[in-house]
Amino acid sequence: MMRQYELVERVQRYKPDANEALLNKAYVYAMQKHGHQRRASGDPYFSHPLEVAAILTDMHMDEATIAVALLHDTIEDTTATRQEIDELFGPDLGRLVEGLTKLKKLDLVSKKAEQAENLRKLLLAIAEDVRVLLVKLADRLHNMRTMDHMPESKRLRIAEETMDIYAPLAGRMGMQGVREELEDLSFRYINPEAYKTVTARLAEVVERNRGVIEDIEKTLTKLFEKYSINATVKSRQKKPWSVFRKMETKALSFEQLSDIFGFRVLVDTVEDCYRALGAIHTSWSMVPGRFKDYISTPKQNDYRSIHTTIVGPSNQRVELQIRTRSMHNVAEYGVAAHALYKDGSQSGNGSSHALSKDTNAYAWLRRTIEQLAEGDNPEDFLENTKLELFQDQVFCFTPKGRLIALPRGATPIDFAYAVHTDVGDTCVGAKVNGRTMPLMTELKNGDEVEIIRSNAQTPPAAWESIVVTGKARAAIRRATKNAVRKQYSGLGLRILERAFERAGKVFQKEKLKPVLPRLARKDVEDVLASVGRGELASADVLKAMFPDYKDERVTSAPQKPREEGWFNLRNAAGMLFQIPGRSSRRQRSERKGEGAVPIRGVRGDLPVKFAPEGAVPGDRIVGILQPGAGITIYPIQSPSLTAFDDQPERWVDVRWDIDEGMKERFPARISVSAINAPGSLAEIAQVVATNDANIHMLSMVRTAPDFTEMLIDLEVWDLKHLNRLLSQLKDSSAVSGVRRVNG
Template sequence: MSQESAPNVAVAETSQADTGSTTAKGTAKDAKRDAAVLPFPGRDQAGAEPDRGAEERNTAPEVRAAPGTNQLGMFSSVPSGRRVRARLSRFNAPWQSASVSEELEPLIAAHRAAHPKADIRVLQKAYETARQWHEGQFRKSGDPYITHPLAVASILADLGMDTTTLVAALLHDTIEDTPYTLEQAKTDFGDEVALLVDGVTKLDKVKLGDSAKAETIRKMVVSTAKDPRVLVVKLADRLHNMRTLTFLPQAKREQKARETLEILAPLAHRLGMNTVKWELEDLSFATLFPKRYKEIQRLVSDHTPQRDNLLRQVTERVQSDLRGSKINAKVTGRPKHLYSIYQKMIVRGRDFNEIYDLVGVRILVDTVRDCYAALGVIHAAWQPVPGRFKDYIAMPKMNFYQSLHTTVIGPNGKPVEMQIRTHAMHGTAEYGIAAHWKYKEGAKSSSSTVVSPSSHIDGMTWLRQLLDWQRETSDPGEFLDALRHDLSSQEVFVFTPKGEVIALPNGSTPVDFAYAVHTEVGHRCIGARVNSKLVPLESVLSNGDVIEIFTSKSESAGPTQDWLGFVKSSRARTKIRQYFNKERRDEAIDAGKDSLARAMRRQGLPLQRLLTAGGLLAIARELHLSDITSLYAAVGEGQVSAQSVVQRLVAGYGGEEGAIEDIAETTVPTRPSRTRAPGHDPGVAVKGVSNVWIKLARCCTPVPGDQVYGFMTRSGGISVHREDCVNTPDLKAQPERLVEVTWKPTAGSMFLVAIQVEALDRHKLLADITRALSEERVNILSATVTTTRDRIAVSRFSFEMADPKHLGHLLNAVRGVEGVMDAYRVTSGA
């Protein structure tokens, strides 16, 4: 977030008694310093101190000559003793300081924009304390460590957080990274600051893997339930770390980005802090999926002029319609965030154009009455889309969000999304729970219809439920997994027969409820009664339902695979999968062995010769499986196809021909050498040998320019492989069968090439890629396309080329197709 520059202000009058003059500062440097330290109007007629907790939306007074001064700022008359005492009293007010560090000036300016009467002396003290204890410590970027807590505090100041929170932000790493203790913080700054600092302090001193990270998340949730400002500071801390993520190793960057996307950004959303959430999501998206991020960024850039033109037409017309109805309103376009666009492409399965062309307009008015009046004007002037109106003013969301949502038909028949809210509601929508501290006074004076975070801050049911949840869950990893799923779903609340409340994801079933009660109750569940009526196990539960579960005592009782098709909670899904992994593993292993045997018999391959322990173990490791048994189980469960395992085994013998030759070798003592088919030239010569059968291996598809070697098949032929072929370790384990080969391409040589193309899925994507390949005059032999869950189309093409030197030009042509993120040559599994 941008930091505000310090306003250049002169001292203003504070009481009727103080009618004397003051001096204006003579230099720009002095004026800048005084912006942070000079007083704002704050004392009453009697000169009493204001309430330090009161936070007003005052702005700095404009620059002007103080009463009683000339243009040079000199006193026009000698002030009386009474006026001098008044000025001295004003200079010693508790929200002022004699001096402020230059580094603190932007922070002070931003803080005073929301809290003009804030006591900046405590901020100065906290900054000096943090700077002293972090002395000699540096960030990965090489910057002094103090720059991090200062940046975190600045983010919070821009959010409008109170002074106590800013002090905690400045100190949030001192207890963890320095000898400074919590007791010292309590003595120096009070119990409230110490509570916040303790809640934010991370548990990175002892690293125990995922369990430790889960326990850190759990402690954060517990602390947050006590004081939500803990999480606000934590989110600002992560936001600055994400902004400076480039200085960390790749693996660490991805880990932080994944944690942010799965846990912290959804937490920001639950607390209504949308500005923080959007930036966290976009930064994480750019780190985890840089190619997709850049492609969407490019698409946004290409389409922005056209969209801005449409947006300008809509906002001008809406502004005119509202002005004609005498409604004071601010009409703006709503920004589009890259990760939000990407998510809509995945979840809704829409093309980019369909999403980005949907114009969003935000209308800010003064009162709740104006919100509904503006809605009437909009619906009278524009045709509303049926079923797209939502009233979040009458029924606010759980994070206090309030707004009217409607969709109308705009120019050229394009839909336009409109949000109508008051300025106070907009503050809550942007800053969420942080708006409690920024707009406290404004909320008191606004209409009673507007939900004030301050009136509900102690009743955030979600935070209280998290506190109960973590107490009941002994395994922090399980807690983290459940929290991750909970953050991405809405909730339904049901009851046990004893009246206990259990929160489940929206769409949950009696099976989800059974596993929420206890794992064994879930495993042995055979029926359910909802509100005293027997219902199928796949029935969807509603708020307020009373659930009773029937269980079986039979040893054979257990879940079925069908349950995975309708359960919604991550806990139920995990427990069901664990059950099958444990109880059905032997069946999967046997099924995997049978599948491999059948696949090899269909191709007439020798089981005894190919199914060796060494070969199977190499494949298992290649597939990131622990052992051969795990490989059999993966085949039996359908995670790995039997045919793909057979292909990898065969590749170790120079291809299927080599494996089949092994069979013939066992029945025929000798066989004549094979020669190349007429008209086919592999473009390879074997050193010291002529007139020998040569084949380019399909497992790695070598082409001129690749580092290659020859492998002698059982029949005396030569199979040519790349040095980095997946089968190289197995083949080079037989050095007596290796031969030296060199490239000797001729005019008749043709080479098999395989490329992979990754793109954002859209209509006619395959046709456009195929057209680009055809224009490069290549003969496509095969093409396969798969689409991932996140709507990434992965296409693989095999074709013949006479001159592979042109491959680079061909790949550039494919990369130019709209939506394509990358295209590259593949050398295995083609």
Template sequence: MPTIDALSQRLSDYLDPQQIRQVRRSYFYAEQAHDGQKRKSGEPYVTHPLAAANILAELRMDHQSLMAAMLHDVIEDTEVTYEGIESQFGKVVADIVDGVSKLTHLEFETKAEAQANNFQKMVLAMAEDIRVILVKLADRLHNMRTLGAMPPHKQRRIARETLDIYAPIAARLGMRDVQVELEDLAFQAHYPMRSKHIRRAVVQARGQRKDVISTIQETIEKRLQKEGLSGQVTGREKHLYSIYSKMRAQRKSFSEIMDVFAFRIVTDSVDDCYRTLGAVHNLYKPVHGRFKDYIAIPKANGYQSLHTDLFGARDITIEVQIRTHEMDAVASQGIAEHSHYKHDEDDIDASESALGNYKRARKWVQGLLEMHQRAGNSMEFIDSVKTDLFPDEVYVFTPLGKIMELPSGATAVDFAYAVHTDVGNSCVSCRINRRLAPLSQPLENGQTVEIITTPSAQPNMAWLNFVVTGKARSAIRHFLKNQQRHESVELGQRLLNQFLANYGATLNDIDPFKLRDLLQEAELETLEDLLEDIGLGNRMAYVVARRLRPDEESLPSGDDSSDRGRRQKPMSIKGTEGMVLQYAKCCLPIPGDKIIGHISTGRGLVIHQTDCRNIGYLRDDPEKCIYLEWSDNLDEEFSVNLSTEVESHRGIIAELATTASSVGADVLAIDISEHEGQLASVHMEVTVTDRIHLARVMKKLRRLKSVNRISRD
């Protein structure tokens, strides 16, 4: 069991005596605060914060992080307050402890939304001081090491949470040692039988592979000595969860995964890395397309190394990683390697890799903060973050040669939002390697991407079907929600004014006290919220108008609500109302048709033709329907379905499409079905401006010799 004296001895390697005394003082403070408390295992509770501090000491973390680790549970589990810690140990330590304390509820069984809320708290705490998450990771790692004391169902839940959130965060911060241990411990707790079988197979394979590994290692060492290079060669063990994940993802057997022999070569300089690469490529043939240079282009978490796959003797595949000592330390410890330089980023002692890693981590956290501010709710936020936590990177270039890191499968829209939110919001097309390409096309390594923008452009809801980055997804949703709110408020205002007109009033005439009472009853804050509810169809404009009507207005005698609904002046439709106005798919109304609006909950106003059979049962319900008319100034195109009976022959589809296009109709869809010999039915969806335009299109199609009959669906 670790002791404070043993920890103090370890800290003497890199902290000065005054800092060690502060760490010791925080330990005794925590010991006193937790006096009488026990862990599930029966040990005194203070053994847990001491163990967490030991984990951070292995990462050579600064003294304030160690003090916070000692104190991380006192606010939650004892009578000690934030102010008490601040007065004893300073504001910085108190803030870290407070940040970690806010995350404690992640330990308890919660519903998905509650867990997502707590994850939001984690991001906010990380944004204040990134050491909060490092202390939390140390806390979680020790809890995973001692998970056996918990009931099986809690072990599985905590293990799942570790695999879903904490291990990916450790990976994103470049802390591979912590990530690997968290994954293996969680794998063992969540899938005990699978873990047991794979562990047994690894032990068995290790004995069979020992001679092969020794031979390859010796051969590489001899070649490096011959070339005058001083690289340290070690065999690299695959950890259990990595083997399991590869077996599932790549659908490979255990033996296929273990047939790959992995080695790491650690050198003194970057120059030696590339020279070592040349030496091993002369020794063994490289596998085409399997070389990756993460030194020139580091991973998003700051990881740097050269990766290459080689063909060895007897059909053996050899994976080799080549890196410097400094890169090796950053690969193992990630952002923790830079933690003691946190307050002085220009410190000349700070290694370039560690500093770059720290800056990337800060940039990632700031990106999370931006997503948090844009997200509509906690579930949407955590959905975006989980996408961000599992990236296989693609590296592309801006036209000026700047490297952009994006997840695998990212598109030009993801790239645009990575450059800047305004660029994403206004992008209309893109050039990939100087050629026009679809915005949905997945990007590949090494491509140069140029985004074409226009001020009048705006995000398309269809983009959500192919974007992969959390930033793009949250920015698009944020824009569309704001746009929908604006359009809903505008439509709600028009609908309410329409029904208030029955009482000879407008929105300007309503009684502010009546409005206040209605808002309180509806649990809404402002008139805009009420109008948005009306525009979305969640609240009936007719009912609201009746509640807000002026007292002095009396209804004409003999006038009932349905009569008022029929006699009201139709509302004008401009066609530019946006997302809160839908055209019914059943009848596809176009300008010139008589129309009626059905107010649908959550969708707003759905427009049907007046004689549409699907609207018949609602037509006379003034709470559900509103009579409409087309505006005189329409500049939109509308879809319409046509059914055509034709004499089938080669090229008939092209003939119909060309004819429709010749009179200004775009063909959106066309399909043909054979029946009764040479006759065939063709269904076309075309766009027209109004009924007159549609009549011209149908007249032109009728003139074709092949067309026997044509009608509108």
């Protein structure tokens, strides 16, 4: 175990003026607090925070970060408190240590929700100070290095969590060295057999190609000497997890991989990067499509480098990364490599200003935090954060030249939401490089994307399966929920207005506010939506607003439904309803009272769907309230309505309210008896098409030697349109009979 003076010396090697007193104080305090605690390996527990601190000294972190590493488990695992840490080390360090402390006593049903809430807390703490992330990653790295002593079930869970969250999080913050080690350690436990196989094959390839690698290094070094470029050439080997993932995703065998080896060229300046590139490309042929310039267009994690593949010495493909030495430092250590702790004024305890908010890595983190503010449930948050973490990028531009970085596979919808949530919500189309393209088009590097917008647009729920970014998916989900809530709220308002009118009262939304506690709803819109969904009876709202109200209409006990006339029925809330028999339903459907709910179709502002047999403008109709699913519209003559005769509270007066300018067809079901001969179906389909109708679904119900009975679900404009179509089908030589099906 590292001694106290050894830790201080490690820090002083790269920071001679380090606050030695702070390091000594944190070392002694953490050692005392962890006392006789032991790890699963049997080692003193204090060895863990000490090793975490050692990992951070390799990144050349300041003494405040090293002190936090020593203290990071004290609040969670010992008797230490935040107040005590604040008093001894200052509130700045206390805040960082608390940010690394897991939430305790979480009253959550699922492990996934608990994991999400702890991740949420961690990201919020990282947003305040990136040093929380650096300590957390070092903590996870040491835990992964020493996981052999953990139970097997726990090892798998921790490895999966590391692969899903912490390794990609390190990558998004530019810490490639940490990411690669976390991935390989996780791979070892998640799929040990594959890990052993890939590792053994890599060792064979290294041994077999050792001479070739040395030859390429020497050849490149001589080339740069010829052009007077001060360059260092280093070979690099693809990591086992990277090899395995590429084999899986691209369905390649080990022998088909051409990029197991690569070479890094490190130079002094940006100018030297392009000079080295020119020397390489004038000496060997470049492989088309394998050139990327991340210096002029850095990745979101601040990674900068030139990538190219050439057909090099011995006619072998050679992958090259050309970067300055400072770029290489950032590529390996990411945010930890930025000299962001040197410019801030040091406080007495050795703390300093947090990471600059201008880096690309921090811009991503801020976007993630914005999603937290939207109030996603824990599972959605975890899913969206994972989507944001796993991103291989493409770079696109707005018409004004603004650069938008997106994951591979992103669509114009993702682009629109990346620009702004309002742009995504109002997106109706897109132009890619000046051409109108489908919204599901996969964007490519360098595409210029112009979003076509309409304020009348609401994002369709189906978009959620098209987009690939967490931000877009979360925004679409919220917009869909809001649109559905608005529909149910509008339906609830109409139901309440009618119920109050029948009771001789006037419904006013503002008078709902005082009775919200009695209805157990948080706001007025929640009440309206609950009524619209059928979760709250209109009678309950009436009773809550007018406790003294009594129904003065004639009451009677429930009666058996009759075919003719009206009968009385009392619902569960004690309110009397009159429900028509079949002929009286027809009479009621002919009334065009002001209280009837207007039906404009499934694209209107109410949650409406049609019965399986359909209904079209011109039909007399009735609505049945389906709890949680809005209103189902039935033709008044539908036999299916008898199923609701004893549920009067679900009946809703409805009427057609069709605009002449509307372009929406309506569903109707017909039965066709067709002659069983070649070409009959084609002739029927031709009649339907000629009449501007649409076949939605067709099924063969029964086939006899001479005739075939078909059920056809059509989409037509109105009743006149349907009747005209039925008439022409009857005249067809392929049809022996046709009728409309009403249930």
